[in-house]
Amino acid sequence: MTQVVLFNVFNGLIVGAFYALMALGLSLILNLSGVINFAHGGFLALGAYLAFTLIPYVGFWGALIVAPLLTAALGLVVERLLIRPLYGGDPLYGLLLTFGLAYIFEDMTRFIWGAQSLPFQVPAWLTTSLSSQFFFITGYRVFMMVIGAAAVGGLFAVLNYTRLGMRIRAGTRDLDTVSTLGVNVRVLRSLNFGIGIYMAGLAGVLAAGLLGLSPTIGASLIMPSFVAIIVGGLGSLLGTLIGGLMIGVASGLAAVFFPSATEAVMYVMMGLVLLIRPRGLLGEEGRVH
Amino acid sequence: MSAARARAFDAAVLILLLFMPFWMGAIGGYTELASRIVVMGLAAMSLNFLLGFTGTLSFGHAAYFGLGAYGAAMAIKYLDLGTIPAIALGAVVATLAAMVIGALIVRRRGVYFAMVTIAFGQVFYFLAFRWNSVTGGDDGLTGWHRLPIDLGFAQLDIFGNDKAFYYFALAVFAVCAGAMAILIDSPFGRSLIAIRENERRARFLGVPVEFHIWLSFVISCLFVSVAGALYALLNNFTDPRALRFDLSGNLVIMAVLGGMRSFWGPLIGAAIFVALQDYVSSHTENWMSVIGLVFVLVVRFFPRGVLGMLRSGAKA
Numbered sequence: 001m002t003q004v005v006l007f008n009v010f011n012g013l014i015v016g017a018f019y020a021l022m023a024l025g026l027s028l029i030l031n032l033s034g035v036i037n038f039a040h041g042g043f044l045a046l047g048a049y050l051a052f053t054l055i056p057y058v059g060f061w062g063a064l065i066v067a068p069l070l071t072a073a074l075g076l077v078v079e080r081l082l083i084r085p086l087y088g089g090d091p092l093y094g095l096l097l098t099f100g101l102a103y104i105f106e107d108m109t110r111f112i113w114g115a116q117s118l119p120f121q122v123p124a125w126l127t128t129s130l131s132s133q134f135f136f137i138t139g140y141r142v143f144m145m146v147i148g149a150a151a152v153g154g155l156f157a158v159l160n161y162t163r164l165g166m167r168i169r170a171g172t173r174d175l176d177t178v179s180t181l182g183v184n185v186r187v188l189r190s191l192n193f194g195i196g197i198y199m200a201g202l203a204g205v206l207a208a209g210l211l212g213l214s215p216t217i218g219a220s221l222i223m224p225s226f227v228a229i230i231v232g233g234l235g236s237l238l239g240t241l242i243g244g245l246m247i248g249v250a251s252g253l254a255a256v257f258f259p260s261a262t263e264a265v266m267y268v269m270m271g272l273v274l275l276i277r278p279r280g281l282l283g284e285e286g287r288v289h
Numbered sequence: 290m291s292a293a294r295a296r297a298f299d300a301a302v303l304i305l306l307l308f309m310p311f312w313m314g315a316i317g318g319y320t321e322l323a324s325r326i327v328v329m330g331l332a333a334m335s336l337n338f339l340l341g342f343t344g345t346l347s348f349g350h351a352a353y354f355g356l357g358a359y360g361a362a363m364a365i366k367y368l369d370l371g372t373i374p375a376i377a378l379g380a381v382v383a384t385l386a387a388m389v390i391g392a393l394i395v396r397r398r399g400v401y402f403a404m405v406t407i408a409f410g411q412v413f414y415f416l417a418f419r420w421n422s423v424t425g426g427d428d429g430l431t432g433w434h435r436l437p438i439d440l441g442f443a444q445l446d447i448f449g450n451d452k453a454f455y456y457f458a459l460a461v462f463a464v465c466a467g468a469m470a471i472l473i474d475s476p477f478g479r480s481l482i483a484i485r486e487n488e489r490r491a492r493f494l495g496v497p498v499e500f501h502i503w504l505s506f507v508i509s510c511l512f513v514s515v516a517g518a519l520y521a522l523l524n525n526f527t528d529p530r531a532l533r534f535d536l537s538g539n540l541v542i543m544a545v546l547g548g549m550r551s552f553w554g555p556l557i558g559a560a561i562f563v564a565l566q567d568y569v570s571s572h573t574e575n576w577m578s579v580i581g582l583v584f585v586l587v588v589r590f591f592p593r594g595v596l597g598m599l600r601s602g603a604k605a
Contacts, residue, residue, distance in 0.1 A: 036400055038538075082585065091400040092346050093588045096545060099538045100584020107577035223534070226408045234401055263415040270408060274393045 007136045008252040014141055014210070016248015017148040020241045021203035023225035023232075024155060025196035027240045030229070031172040032192045033087055035094035039078075040200050040225070041218025042105025047071040047201030048208035048217060049113050052120055060123050064147075068201030075197030079190055087189065102219070110215040117214040144206050151202055152241060155195070159237070168192050172235070224248075227266045231273050233283025242281060302553050306459060310452050320451040321523070322567055324458050326560045328519045331462045333543035333555035335512035338469055340541065341549035342478065343505040344485030346403040348537050349410030350513050355532025356383035356413060357514030358521035359424060366433035372447065373438065376461070376518040383514030384507060386413070391506040395499050410534055417529040429528025447522075458519050465512045470552060472508065481505050513540075538584075546587050548596030557595055 022044060029037050051067035058066060078101065086094045126139040159165035167188055171178045179185045200218075207217060224247060232243025247266040254265040261268075273280060305312075309323040336350045360379025364370040370378065394405045417424045424430055438445040438457065447454040472478050483491040484498055492498050521527040530536070539562065547558025565583065570576040591598060 030400065034400060036404060082589070086588070091403065092340075092541070092545070093592060095346070095348060095400075095403055096538070096542055096584050097588040100542075100581040100588070103535075103577045103581030103584065107575050107581065111575055111578075223408060223411045226404050230405060230408060260419045263419070264412060267409065267412040267415075270405075271393060274405065278396060 005253070005256055008256045009249055010136060010141070010252075011255075012249035012252020013245060014144060014248070015252065016245040017145060018203055018207055018221055018244075019224045019228045019248055020244025021148055021151060021199050021206075022221050023228040023240045023244050024152065024237060025199035025203075026225055027229050027234075027237055028168070028196040028199075029193055031235055031237075032168060032175070033083075033189050034091055035083060035086065036091070036098065037196070038095060038098040038222070039101035039105055040098075040196075041220075041222040042102045042109075043071055043075060043197050043200040043218070044204040044207065044221060045109050045215060045218035046074065046105065047204030048120075048213055049109055049204075050201075051205040051208060052113070052118060052213055055121060060121070064202075064205055067205050068198050071201030071204070072194045072198035075200075076190055076194045079193040083193070084186070084189070102222075106215050106219060113213070113215070115215060117212050120208040120213055122209040140209055144210065147202070147206060151199065155199065156237070158195070164188075164191060224266060227270050229280075230270050231266075231280060233280025235284055236280070236282040239280055239282030298553070302556070306462075310455050318564070318567075320455055322564065324451070324455045324523050325520075325567075326563050327455070327458050327462050328516050328523060329540075329543065329563050330556035330559040331465055331519070332513050332516035333540050333547070333559045334466060334469065334552075335509050335516060336540045337544040337549050337555040338473070338512065339505050339509035340544055341551075341554070342473055342485065343481045343502060345502055345505070346399065346541075347406045347506070347509070348403045348541060349406035349408075349534070350510070350540050351532055351534060351536035352410040352413045353383040353387055353510035353514045354517035354520070354536060354540070355417065355527070355529070356386055357517030358527040358531045359417060359430065360514070361518035362430045362433060362521045362527045363423070365436065366430065371438070372436055372457075372522065376515060376522075379518035379521075380511055380514045383517070384511045387507045387510030387514075391503045391510075395503045395506065407534055407537070410532070410537055414529055414532040414534070417532055425528070427529060429526055431526055434525040435522040454523065458523070461515060461519060465515055469508075469512065473552070477501070477504075539580075542584055542587060544594075546583070546591070546594055548594030548598075548600075550593070551596040551600070554594055554596040561595070 022040060026037055026040050029035055047067050050070050051063040054063040054066055082097060082101070083094065086097060122140055126143050128139055157165075159169055167178060167183050168191075171183075171185065171188055171192075175185060178188070203221075204218070207221070211217060225244070227247055228244035229240050230243070231247060232239030232241070247269060250265050250269060251262050255262045258265075306327065309326070310320045313319060313323045332350070332354055336347065339345050339347050357376075357379040360382040361375040362379075364375035364378040365372075368375075368378075390409050394402060394409070397405050418427060420426070435448050435454070437448055445453055445457060447457045473481075480491065480496045480501055483494070483496060484501060488498060517531060520531065543558035543562045544555040545558065546561060547556065548554030562583070566576070566580060569579045573579065587594075593601070
């Protein structure tokens with residue numbers, strides 16, 4: 001029993017790490033630009049499929065580096081052409097536009113790579129189990145946690161210790177003042193969007209190694225990411241991270257004791273948070289209504 | 290629009306609706322498509338009660354649409370209820386859910402409100418998806434069909450006769466649309482518009498803003514669940530897709546496409562969207578891309594919708 005529980009907690013942490021990677025990107029874009037990027041799951045899927053296509057040419061490690069960058073580059077193009085004109089307007093339009101993009105992404109992924117799921121090769125030495133007692137701790141899962149943690153650490157380092165990060169944080173609080181101080185807000189928003197999409201692309205490559213490839217891989221991760229942001233508190237990236245891991249572990253545990261509630265448990269948590277602490281775990285009072 | 294022109298427009302819409310099964314065939318449609326337009330039109334208009342007339346962005350209305358659908362379907366399958374009690378039961382279930390969830394989210398605004406409604410919308414999807422024994426899970430709820438309605442003096446065979454079902458749906462639509470029109474014209478409806486235009490000012494004038502938004506949410510969900518129940522009856526079937534978030538998005542685009550500042554706008558948007566979806570999905574496998582493109586084009590080029598554009602054209 002202990003082993004089953006540990007297995008599911010571990011699994012929950014990994015799934016939660018995906019939610020967190022995805023939700024952090026969403027959160028970055030939402031906080032600075034006020035756009036809910038519904039196409040985030042589409043970018044995740046794109047990262048995964050690009051890696052699949054690139055592996056024969058550049059190998060797994062090359063793909064791990066190149067695929068998220070390519071995804072981010074496409075994200076920059078989309079931001080420049082379609083999303084930028086909507087900044088400052090009714091949030092309804094950003095939501096609708098990215099919702100339409102999500103349809104297009106899913107359909108194009110299906111069109112280019114086919115509807116059936118595809119196998120995704122990871123280096124053989126990563127697939128072995130590290131412990132005979134805890135069979136579920138495979139090299140790839142540990143590797144994923146390490147890369148995920150590195151990405152999150154890198155993101156927080158950029159935000160806290162670089163000029164760009166400082167401007168993003170300042171812009172999240174008061175974009176007008178940042179603009180008045182001479183920062184090019186357009187470029188800032190673009191870069192911020194690119195970072196968010198990079199995180200989605202990276203999550204896509206990692207997810208492909210664990211779950212395999214299917215055109216709906218991103219769509220299944222987007223809802224939990226919303227929940228992670230709400231539970232963690234709008235406006236707080238640390239909250240988003242904790243929220244993602246928490247709901248991952250909670251659904252992992254639910255899978256042991258009450259399997260049919262695996263998905264529902266995170267929504268119950270969200271309901272409780274909204275009831276008891278409406279601004280979310282680490283959300284700041286008064287920042288959002 | 291002047292009052293006289295508005296009346297003329299209302300009359301034109303009603304006449305078009307009244308004869309839709311007859312002119313539908315002439316432009317390559319069929320009666321079931323007409324019924325679908327009326328049902329989705331009602332859903333989009335109900336959403337717009339909240340979106341266009343209260344200014345609150347719900348992106349999770351599929352949940353209540355689907356609750357209405359499952360409520361009605363299960364009432365017929367398990368409780369042997371007649372058509373109208375089944376619709377009523379579906380609406381009651383959905384409205385109760387909306388009352389509870391509405392109370393949790395009513396203080397959120399803007400993007401945050403949208404995000405919370407999206408997330409809550411998925412709860413019922415997973416419920417329908419997982420609770421196999423009762424809901425039929427992913428395969429949907431089958432093994433039932435709509436029943437003829439006994440009017441006392443005559444029987445309306447909505448099961449065997451397509452047109453009979455259309456007129457039944459239209460009658461339900463008319464009752465709901467009429468009720469919404471009366472509500473919008475009432476002092477309550479005016480206070481909703483005041484909230485949309487300037488929430489702070491409405492609050493200073495003594496409008497209980499949170500309570501009114503909650504009530505608007507519940508009313509909107511009530512009518513959308515009636516549309517959901519009709520949708521299940523139309524298909525003699527319902528499945529978890531009636532609850533999924535893509536339907537929520539589709540309802541919002543219908544409202545925006547037709548014009549969310551006008552009463553009939555969402556109906557016109559629904560007609561265009563449903564007809565287009567029907568046409569495109571029978572002509573190309575990549576219909577999802579076409580639908581996605583509609584979203585992008587509407588947002589970039591017609592953000593005020595068909596009626597919004599006509600109206601500004603008339604002014605200029």
